[in-house]
Amino acid sequence: MEQLVKFESEFSIDCVIFGFEAGELKILLIERNDEPFKDWPALPGNLVENDEGIEEAAERILHELTGLDDLHMEQFHTFGDVHRHPRGRIITVAYYALIRIDSQKELKPGQLAKKALWHTVNDLPKLAFDHTEIFKTGFNKLRRRLSYQPIAYELLPEKFTLTQLQQLYEAILNKKLDKRNFRKKMLSYGFLKELDEKQKNVSFRAAKLYKFDRRKYSKIFQNELGVDV
Amino acid sequence: MEQLVKFESEFSIDCVIFGFEAGELKILLIERNDEPFKDWPALPGNLVENDEGIEEAAERILHELTGLDDLHMEQFHTFGDVHRHPRGRIITVAYYALIRIDSQKELKPGQLAKKALWHTVNDLPKLAFDHTEIFKTGFNKLRRRLSYQPIAYELLPEKFTLTQLQQLYEAILNKKLDKRNFRKKMLSYGFLKELDEKQKNVSFRAAKLYKFDRRKYSKIFQNELGVDV
Known part of the structure; x- marks a missing residue:
């Protein structure tokens, strides 16, 4: 056959x-x-x-x-x-x-x-x-x-501290980042929303929580390099 | 068998x-x-x-x-x-x-x-x-x-006019772009180098030629969004 x-x-x-x-x-x-x-x-x-x-x-x-x-x-x-x-x-x-x-x-x-x-x-x-x-x-x-899409916010909890955000960047980029510069830069973009809430279950110095504002992010970055000129 | x-x-x-x-x-x-x-x-x-x-x-x-x-x-x-x-x-x-x-x-x-x-x-x-x-x-x-990598310059000849650059963007994005805004924006980045040369084989109004400056491009964009914070 x-x-x-x-x-x-x-x-x-x-x-x-x-x-x-x-x-x-x-x-x-x-x-x-x-x-x-x-x-x-x-x-x-x-x-x-x-x-x-x-x-x-x-x-x-x-x-x-x-x-x-x-x-x-x-x-x-x-x-x-x-x-x-x-x-x-x-x-x-x-x-x-x-x-x-x-x-x-x-x-x-x-x-x-x-x-x-x-x-x-x-x-x-x-x-x-x-x-x-x-x-x-x-x-x-x-x-x-990481350099052109807001992927960090898919990995973090909805509400996060700046320390968590920095740890995630450091883990992905595999290097230590300067704390002051990192915070200044991240906050300067305007797409992180400071909440009226602090971390829970922390014994002292609870840090502020932030949320990612996807709408603001799109507004800021959609125009880069002429995609919407 | x-x-x-x-x-x-x-x-x-x-x-x-x-x-x-x-x-x-x-x-x-x-x-x-x-x-x-x-x-x-x-x-x-x-x-x-x-x-x-x-x-x-x-x-x-x-x-x-x-x-x-x-x-x-x-x-x-x-x-x-x-x-x-x-x-x-x-x-x-x-x-x-x-x-x-x-x-x-x-x-x-x-x-x-x-x-x-x-x-x-x-x-x-x-x-x-x-x-x-x-x-x-x-x-x-x-x-x-096109929004995050300088791919346009791999398609254009080494020396090109701003009209060619705009035609390429329009073809990729599939829409007409405003000439004045497009030029203003593209030149504002600082990675297009104006040459001391004009188009050849054109009967009148030969346009200026430009070159893409890859080094300047990297310098400007490597820092976006914290990859190098």
Whole structure:
């Protein structure tokens, strides 16, 4: 019997999910449950079904492995090194998302994952496959976006202190910033709204809380470089 | 005989190559030479070999179909709609590049392409596969980048008039801009260097020529939004 020539892309999805907690930038990792990378830490990822759209697959896979839902995930790069997968050349489409880590969102690892956990980006262990490279590419993208999109406010709680904001910038840029200059600069833009509220659960010197004013931000930056000349 | 289970991603590359010529924004199209889209206009694209890296494949494919070489191509999105390809689900990794169209660079269509030609983006014909969607996604990306990266100067000749610059902005943003405001704004940044030279081959009122000063640009914009606070 003649064999049908089938053309189908076998490929996978991997997710770099950034979160910010206790002054640290983190990403979501799983511990894999199957060979050849059993017990290794890895980005949440898996193969896409043949009849499944890419975005749809990204949501399903993240949900199955970590329990997370309703994230705004964005594709950022496709990795296809010939030797990236031990079973043969399988390309992977990488997505990233930013979320506010809060205690309500409990992680629920699925069948394929033994664990799902937040890990600080500073001392990541070696990851399965080429996941370290995928993470680095995603992290660079995040860093570049920080200069032209208000992404910091997707990671911070709705009300935050200037210290939290600075910690987040420092974590993403991977360097210490001068406190006085940072505050002066951030407040000078006019898109941070000072609230009539202070931090709670702090023993002394509770700091002022701020909110991000998205409308003001758009007004200030939409005209840069002639997009709306 | 037992069949080996092979895991290999069959996938393709498609290229959106932008150029600017005679006041118009253009993209590079081929006319396809094979079924099921024989004679259709399409983006330059083809299947990737199993032992070939993605970037490498993108360069090879563009060269084979159009004769172009040495472009700085950048991946921008992977398309994987289940029904995007009539032969089965084949995902495609899309790249884009910006080039200066000049008469020296002659297009040389390869075997798979009957023709290779520049086509203005304003009245594109219906393209093969999902190439119209790929083009639109690439065009939107270009438009967004215009607001935070000096991409206009990769499309213009090294020395250009303010009219050319405005035509390019108008083509990318798809709207008319006020001449006086546009010039005032563009010159106010300080990264356009006025030359002691005027347009040649113009019968009267030759306009002044300008150059883009990349160093000044970086100096002005690197500090925006705290990347270097």
